Amino acid sequence: MRVRAAVVGLGWAGRDLWLRLLREHKDFEVVAGVDPDPDSRAAAVATGLRAHPTVDALDPRTVDIAVVAVPNHLHAEVAAALLRRGISVFLEKPVCLTTAEADALAAAEGNGAVLLAGSAAAHRGDIRELSGLLPRLGRIRHADLSWVRARGVPQPGGWFTQRSRAGGGALVDLGWHLLDVLAFLLGPAPVAQVIGSISDDFVSSRAWSATWREDQLSDAPTGDVEDTARGFLVREDGISVSLRASWASHEALDGSVITIEGSDGTARLHCTFGFSPNRAPESVLTLTQDGSTQRIPLAAEPIGIEYGRQLDGLARLLADPGRRGQAVAQARSTVRLIESFYASARAAPPVDHASEFTAHKEVRIA
Structure with a gap:
C-alpha cells in the first residue's frame, strides 16, 4: 500500500x-x-x-x-x-x-x-564514497566544509533575505546542509567552542542573485541577513571544524568542498551541492597519504538525485x-x-576595512 x-x-x-x-x-x-x-x-x-x-x-x-x-x-x-x-x-x-x-x-x-x-546532501553518492574512506584516515582531527556560490543570493527583498522570516542568511540556508553532512560523516557531537563571523557585501544587489530559482520578486530594496558566514568550531570529541557558507563570491563556479584530515591521511571531495547550473564539471574525490594523492573513481549522477533518495x-x-x-x-x-555562531559574530567589534587598509598602506609607504 x-x-x-x-x-x-x-x-x-x-x-x-x-x-x-x-x-x-x-x-x-x-x-x-x-x-x-x-x-x-x-x-x-x-x-x-x-x-x-x-x-x-x-x-x-x-x-x-x-x-x-x-x-x-x-x-x-x-x-x-x-x-x-x-x-x-x-x-x-x-x-x-x-x-x-x-x-x-x-x-x-x-x-x-x-x-x-x-538532509539532501548526505544522500549524494560522492558523500557516501567520502564516508567510506574515513576508516583509512586514522584518528580524525579536523574537518573543513564549505559551500561557496559565485552568484546565488536568493532574490533580494524576498523572504530568504529577511531575518524575521528566514532566521538568518547563508548560514541557515547553506550552512545547515554542511552541518548535516558533518554529523553524517563524523557522527553527532556537542560543540564546545564556536567562533563565527558574517558579512553582507552582496546580499542587497540583484547582480549577485540566483538565476535558476523562480523566487517572487519584492519591492524591498535590501536584505538584512548575511551572504557569507565563516566560522571555526571545536567539538567535545576534540575534532576541530572550519565552516564557510557563501551565497556569492568572486569565484567563477559554485563549489562545495569537504576535507577530512586524520592521523593517517586526508580525504577531500570537491563537488557542487544543490541545483545551480554554474557548477564544477564533475565531482572529484581524493585520498592523500604519505605524500601521495590518488583519485578515487566516482559514478556520475544526475543533478538533484539526492533529493529523491x-x-x-x-x-x-x-x-x-x-x-x-x-x-x-x-x-x-x-x-x-x-545561535552560538550568530552570538559570536555579533560580539565581534565592527571593523572599517577600508580605513584599515588605507592606514596600513600609509604605514608601508612611510
Whole structure:
C-alpha cells in the first residue's frame, strides 16, 4: 500500500521539486496540496491535484504524511499544527529557527505522529564514497566544509533575505546542509567552542542573485541577513571544524568542498551541492597519504538525485516508533550551534576595512 502524501506549500520547492518527486516515486500517492495563495492552488488543480488553503483541511484518515515546503519562519508552526492533528511530517532544513520552536515540535510530536527531517546532501553518492574512506584516515582531527556560490543570493527583498522570516542568511540556508553532512560523516557531537563571523557585501544587489530559482520578486530594496558566514568550531570529541557558507563570491563556479584530515591521511571531495547550473564539471574525490594523492573513481549522477533518495525508505521510517524524537533532538543541537555562531559574530567589534587598509598602506609607504 502506498503512502498517502500531501504537499504543504506550492512555491518553487513544493511545486517543482516535491510534487514531482513524490509523483515519480513508487512508494507514494499524492492526495492533496495546501497553499494560501489562490493562484498557486489553481495551478495545482490544473495538474489534477486537490488543493486546500489551510492544513485544517487535511485529515489523518486520508493523509499519512505531509511534506512541508513553506518559508522558514513557518516551518515549526505548520509542522507542529500537522503533528497535533496526528499527521506525520517530512520537513527539510531548517527544521526550526529557535530552541523554543524545537520544544514546541517535541510537544506536538507526542501526539502519535512522527517528524522526519530531510538532509539532501548526505544522500549524494560522492558523500557516501567520502564516508567510506574515513576508516583509512586514522584518528580524525579536523574537518573543513564549505559551500561557496559565485552568484546565488536568493532574490533580494524576498523572504530568504529577511531575518524575521528566514532566521538568518547563508548560514541557515547553506550552512545547515554542511552541518548535516558533518554529523553524517563524523557522527553527532556537542560543540564546545564556536567562533563565527558574517558579512553582507552582496546580499542587497540583484547582480549577485540566483538565476535558476523562480523566487517572487519584492519591492524591498535590501536584505538584512548575511551572504557569507565563516566560522571555526571545536567539538567535545576534540575534532576541530572550519565552516564557510557563501551565497556569492568572486569565484567563477559554485563549489562545495569537504576535507577530512586524520592521523593517517586526508580525504577531500570537491563537488557542487544543490541545483545551480554554474557548477564544477564533475565531482572529484581524493585520498592523500604519505605524500601521495590518488583519485578515487566516482559514478556520475544526475543533478538533484539526492533529493529523491530522501524518499527511499521513508515509508519504513514512518512505521518505526524509534524515530520519534530523533529529528527534533538533532534540530535542537543544530539550531543551538547556529545561535552560538550568530552570538559570536555579533560580539565581534565592527571593523572599517577600508580605513584599515588605507592606514596600513600609509604605514608601508612611510
